[in-house]
Amino acid sequence: MFERFAPEARRTVVRAGLLSLDAGRTVLDDDMLLLALAEAWPVDGFEVSPDAVRALLPAGPPDRPGDRDLLAGLGVDLDEIRRRLPSRRADPAAWRLRRPRTRPLRVTLSGPAGDLRLTVAARKAVEVALYHAARRTDGGGVVDEDLVRGLLADGSNASVAILRRLGADLPALAGRLWPLRASA
Template sequence: MFHAFTPEARRVMVRAALLALDCGRNTLDEDMLLLALAESWPVEGFTVTASAVRAEIGGAPGDHELLATLGIDLDEVRRRIPVRRDDPAAWRLRRSRVRPLRVTLTGPAGVLPLTGGARKVVEVAANWRGAGPRVTEKDLLRGLLADGSNVSVRILRRLGVDLDGLAAHLGFLRVSA
């Protein structure tokens, strides 16, 4: 499944997984995909910053903050680990043969099942590929916008993003919810 992704789109997926793990989550949801997209690349028409998305997501403190209270630098610990956990080549995106609706992202940092919303984002992105043979970052953003009721769309609305204008800029019509 991951073979159909561009290197940049793979990095977004892996970054989203690492963000989810750092927040103590055991699944990958579309809000982490939105945050990873906001961190990774400035797209014309997509003016949302990572800090604005992070503020909207909120939630419990991540591993960095918790370990820092104990005097442990998580980045230093990760630097000393021989396997790079953020290397997209070390990660796999797979659909379960037994449970076809279960998609997991597996890598050196852990195994994260995608929530229904995140799975839908990936499937829409993979099916969109009309512009090329591989899933791109723009395709992932299209996947986020395709469902007008997901967490990412609600975050973007709260941040004042013109969703229909962004969808038109990306070259597709969005179904407003």
């Protein structure tokens, strides 16, 4: 799937995955896609700061006390391991976005830092982005704008709720992303 992504969008999805892993999540949700886009895409009409998005994210899952304590008892510092991971951790070329043949509705982001299953909302955002990229005539792959289109396609997902709470002008943003075509 990633072969149909432009490098910038690929970096954004990998960044969202890393943000999810750093937050202790086991899945990649649309709110982390929004945070990664806010970090990567500060353009007109999408003036949402990463800090503002981060402040509205739901609290991450609490650490399972047994895991961290067990590793600490063995002399393993989980945070130190994360810091020492090779630089390939964030290298988009080392990551894959795949759909297993046996479970076609499941999409997984896999890389050196771990595997994350995309939630329904995140998968829908990626699929809408792929759809819009395929319809463009420039032959390019999925770009960050397509990912924003994917997030806005479902008005009931967490990322749209965050944008509304931040006071983003969603109709203006949608109008910019989906301009009306002049009738011939």
